[in-house]
Amino acid sequence: MKNIVILGSTGSIGQSSLDVISRFPERYRASYLVAHKNIDLLQQQIDMYNPKGVAVIDECAGSVLRKLTNGSIEILTGPDFMEELVQRDDIDIVISSLVGFAGLRPTIKAIEAGKTIALANKETLVVAGEMIMDLARKNNVSIVPVDSEHSAILQCLVGEDLTSVAKVILTASGGPFLNTSIETLKTVTVDEALNHPNWRMGNKITIDSATLMNKGLEVIEAHHLFGLPPDKIEVVIHPQSIIHSMVEFIDGSVKAQLGVPDMKIPIQYALTYPERSNSNFERVDFRKTGMMEFREPDPEQFPCLRLAIEALQKGGTMPTVLNAANEIAVQAFLNNEISFMQISGCIERVMSDHTTIMNPPLDVIEATDRETRKQTRSFIESID
């Protein structure tokens, strides 16, 4: 029996994770659930999945939940509880699915405590990939990706030698604006940007999918997870999202992992890896699939992808700047403060003002993150 803590249980990945875990009651238990502030859903999850304890990041929401549950379950709140929680002896696996920079510290603590990491939080590897992978190696910890793209690559690499990889090919749906002209992109609305054709996800990642920043962050993640140089990571647009990613080997052979766009498949694989278990998730019926399309991403249409690759090539603190500027800019777009095309404009401006610090320790990464957020806010306010 493996005991699991889900960091971000009320998010999209967290909800799917609980569903997957509940299908294997003899093998996995969702022992602890950590939510940001959605205590309504967290209460439902307590009733449905019976965890040992829960935690709420927002202290006010935590107090409310404490009153509502009236001592019937352990409820943690306060600034540092996650770092304590992930190190507990009664936890084997940490599903790291918080949105944004907040996922970094608890993931580090979990690796130091030797927990297996099922990693859905992109920012952890984007801002501190080298540190995290080093730490995982030192602590002999598995970091298993939950992202459908990196799960696909992991599945294609099973039984293969990493030295025989020629390149990895990350597929991108292209999001809702794949066929939208650059002129029209300047005036698209938040609702249009949130209308992703294939995947149901949280707002932040849905906007990142529309700008292709999501794919850019995945390029940086793939670099760290699989130890590949930037020029061995390619992005291809595949609007149907059936091929989740591919690996080309040195002999010219390519392997791909495919499936319906349902995060439960990579979540389950992250838990059972390197084995597989039965599921009744929907299957692809290739006799009815019809078409799969592929095309090259247009760098004019999707400047965020180019910015992410530039940040990876610069290295050091630059991916932290990219990520922080993006978080603030996306939030500003969601708040109707800036236009869709201004997201990349903000990021590019903030990146160009930054002097990269190489091999940054954690406190420098955190300071860069804080400083970049401030700068991006100032820049956005100066536009208004």
Added chain:
Amino acid sequence: MKNIVILGSTGSIGQSSLDVISRFPERYRASYLVAHKNIDLLQQQIDMYNPKGVAVIDECAGSVLRKLTNGSIEILTGPDFMEELVQRDDIDIVISSLVGFAGLRPTIKAIEAGKTIALANKETLVVAGEMIMDLARKNNVSIVPVDSEHSAILQCLVGEDLTSVAKVILTASGGPFLNTSIETLKTVTVDEALNHPNWRMGNKITIDSATLMNKGLEVIEAHHLFGLPPDKIEVVIHPQSIIHSMVEFIDGSVKAQLGVPDMKIPIQYALTYPERSNSNFERVDFRKTGMMEFREPDPEQFPCLRLAIEALQKGGTMPTVLNAANEIAVQAFLNNEISFMQISGCIERVMSDHTTIMNPPLDVIEATDRETRKQTRSFIESID
């Protein structure tokens, strides 16, 4: 250094095999070449690849070659030389790429002698799959498929547990007549049937691709190679031949192997398996690939596929009957004796006249093969 004998060196697979082997002069040597009767090409191969010896199945052609080479190289001919040759101590790998039933006996002898088999001859597993796989297990011999479809499945299975396979999905290009109506199929010419859209192959297999018998034979092969029941083997039409086949796992995840339609890739993989080596074979550029289509094969349009699956389900000697009737019928079509749609008509008729013998020993398989060929010829003559 691995010494290789190529059974069928002047055929399409044989020529590609020689090319692949010549790229690894420190690791592989094409020590012996066996041809049917194309001594012009065989002489060129002798000059180019410098084998220790060659053999010619056609005795007359063999005598001519003996005179031409004038003792400068060992030349074998005569009815049983192949069985002796494949057992020689200075051979490690047998590439079994003869066309038709002739590949069976030498492959059995090679397995008995403990040689690694790179198997391109379909009929070996179609007519004697259980016997061959048993023999391989007993002699601890690897049978590595060269067919692009079975190589694809093998590559998708590397590092995976066979018990986690839900089904395999063989892709079929659909051949030159994918979009041809049944009415028009009745009058297509030999030249039209030989005009395969994606692959350059010998005449027999090209016609088998046009009827989809080739895919039917591959279903039977997949059953034996991977120990899967018929209902776990699906066929999907994929006209672009970029996905060479797929495996669906019990968790709903699918893996596919892809590449340009070039047999050198699976040939090289069969030699280096389970490792991979560099190649400069053409790559798929997914940014320029455009489309991949999929559809269900139409059983009315392609009755040979249905007949092959029926033969597999009946088992015993029925696949031998299917194969022998098909070889004769295809030859008759190539000779303009019967029409394209009469190929399946002949096979169906001969199969319906056959009473299946279960668990046939080799002599029964051979007798069934001989008898079926006679019956099919008589039937064809009765049509004329």
